[in-house]
Amino acid sequence: MAGKMAVADTASRADALVIGGGPAGLMATEALLDAGLSVLLADQKPSLARKFLMAGKSGLNITHDSTPAAFRAAFGAATWLHPALDAFGPREAIAFCEALGQETFTGSTGRVFPKAMKASPLLRAWLARLAGKGLQTRTRWRWQGDLGPFTFETPEGATEIAPRVTVLALGGASWRRLGSDGAWALPLASAGIPLTPFAPSNSGLWVRWSDHMRRHFGAPLKNVAFRAGDLTSQGEAVISERGLEGGGLYPLTPALREGAPLKIDLAPGLSMDDVARRLARRRGKESLSNRLRKALNLAPQAQALLMEWGRPLPGDAAELAACVKYLTAQHDGLRPMDEAISTAGGIQADALDTGFMLNSHPGIFAAGEMLDWEAPTGGFLLTASMATGLCAGRAAARYGRADARL
Template sequence: MSETASRIAIIGAGPAALIAADRLSRDGHGVDIYEQMPSPARKFLMAGRGGLNLTHSEPKEAFLARYREARPNLAPAIEAFDADALRAFCGELGEDTFVGTSGRVFPMSLKASPLLRALLRRLQENGARLFTRHRWIGFSEDGGLAFATPDGKKTTGNPLASLFALGGASWARLGSDASWSGPFRALGIDIAPFRPANSGFLASWSPVFAGRFAGTPLKRIAITFGGQRIMGEAMITANGLEGGAIYALSAELRDAIGDRRSADLSIDLRPDVSEAELAKRLAAPRGRQTASTFLRKKAGLAPVAIGLLREAGPLPQDAGILARRIKAMLVTLTGTAPIDRAISSAGGIRFNEIDEDFMLLRRPGVFVAGEMLDWEAPTGGYLLQACFATGIAAARGIEKWIARA
């Protein structure tokens, strides 16, 4: 019997993979981790540049609702390894967490690298082995794993069990390129088409507006679409919009554009002031002030907001009509930004292809976790929480599988 036959193979080295490896190695199992990139968890480290939003502190029902159609499939895993469990896990690794004013949970260091280093150190102490520059290309004839490496092709023996956690289809340069979908489809696995999630959207800005304001944030706004109103911020890009408030509605906007080829977004540029109050302020004499100065002083608008108002045409002279535009500035979105630039992706292995332990029904002993599965969630900690939770759930499933074998 080859050495591989007594060890568990984990393909991928992101959050779902590493927490599963930690659980299994701490329980005494031999674990081998295979990662195609030169170093592990590159997308996780990228997420840490913005402060590493690990999870969220909101009540369970509101939390689970963030997963939309995938809620019934993800809820058992998230309830078994919830936000408190994830915070405890981080604490065990020496990284305490705190709840921010928005309810989001962050490590005290506000970085991903200390948490990753501590986790990798514990994995090494528990005997887990990490093999980098190993790109999985399929199963070998005997059921083992085939990898492309810098030295050519390498195959392993048939492992005790395998866990695939190779991510979705966004940020290919960080390793999440969905190249695994080909070999899985060859097995007959049903994979939902990949679509951008938490992505930017395209809008037809004038050259003047795009040239002046690309990269400028729209702060303290409210965005309304499909009956939902989101407070937050957005960023003007050279060809559209992105940012937290946009990401919160990205699934609905993406689907609307898919159905109708466009989506009309309403932006309230002063959500803290009523339309009537704005109209009253704007009815004051302008005198010799320029329109921009007048709007800045009377309506409290930043230059980017004034520029956006002008994108809809000349500024109305009537104070009431101008106030209405400020409170409901319509922006027509005509497409989504490329999936490779999206924070995450929708699509992946459909849940009817796995059992309650995250094992493939068509391939016993092979488990999947994380963004390989067909689910999506907004930013705010929900993405990482589900990745960690499904990694733990798959690890438990592997232990059950081994116990039955």
């Protein structure tokens, strides 16, 4: 790097370096500290875990109350994550929160929340615990992409660090303003590390609505089911000015990325025959809107979607029932990657050993959304980020202790 290096501070002599202060990086940090290594945690932003705090503003899903098998199934083909998820799954995530003084509760959908419903109390308690264990933190340190010695642009100038072990926990490629900009991909690819290109995950859809939909902007879609390809999801979504978004839709992102049509079941609690029978019971000059409301209990926003994408609506009850049960959404694809909650893609599994160390760069580990996996929201994503951070941190600690004895 051009320019004179800044005078090194005591942090340059840390045993371990963790780059990235989100949940994965913090978990790796704690594992390293618990193993007796001194740790420097560096982050490019003015404060740590900004995406974590933003995600928790509307209610922090710390994990999902699932059986181990059901929890693992949410990660699809990424079976290489299973050992990490078995070591830190829903029970361990709950115990982690409660050890920090944050009681939890489980919602009706299986999502687990801290009772405070926010990320900030949990983060404050966590950072205080890490500080008590001797953590050194540096913010506004931007890693320059080299793989040892590691150089940073800092407020004090360029700084170089050569630790025994390093954990990279730099996030994916969404929410750039919070630090997950994916800029690390280029230097890692240049170093020959195999990467899968980034793609949006847990993403909303672009929809060019007709004018009649304006009065429904911000309205929730409840008691509906979504299907795309082989994936199904039943949960809430929101009609927004720019399209559709929400937890009920996000798990379908992998299929939608591949071009599968989105089908919406507006009456998931009824069979097709039930819907047809109810719709056939016409009472006098009852309007179609009243018939849909009375027969199927369709909310105004659900009826609006039926009108938006189903017109001209068939008069035959069986054909109308098929429209209600298999309404095809007309959209312009996924929203931009930076608006997605998370990203797919990243460091491929065959680039890593079982402790998430880079095979081509011994002593350098990676964790969190940098790795090539994806999972739905609702606690799966966060727990897996923490699980991979813990696994990488423990493996890095073993490597660092062995290295010190050479």
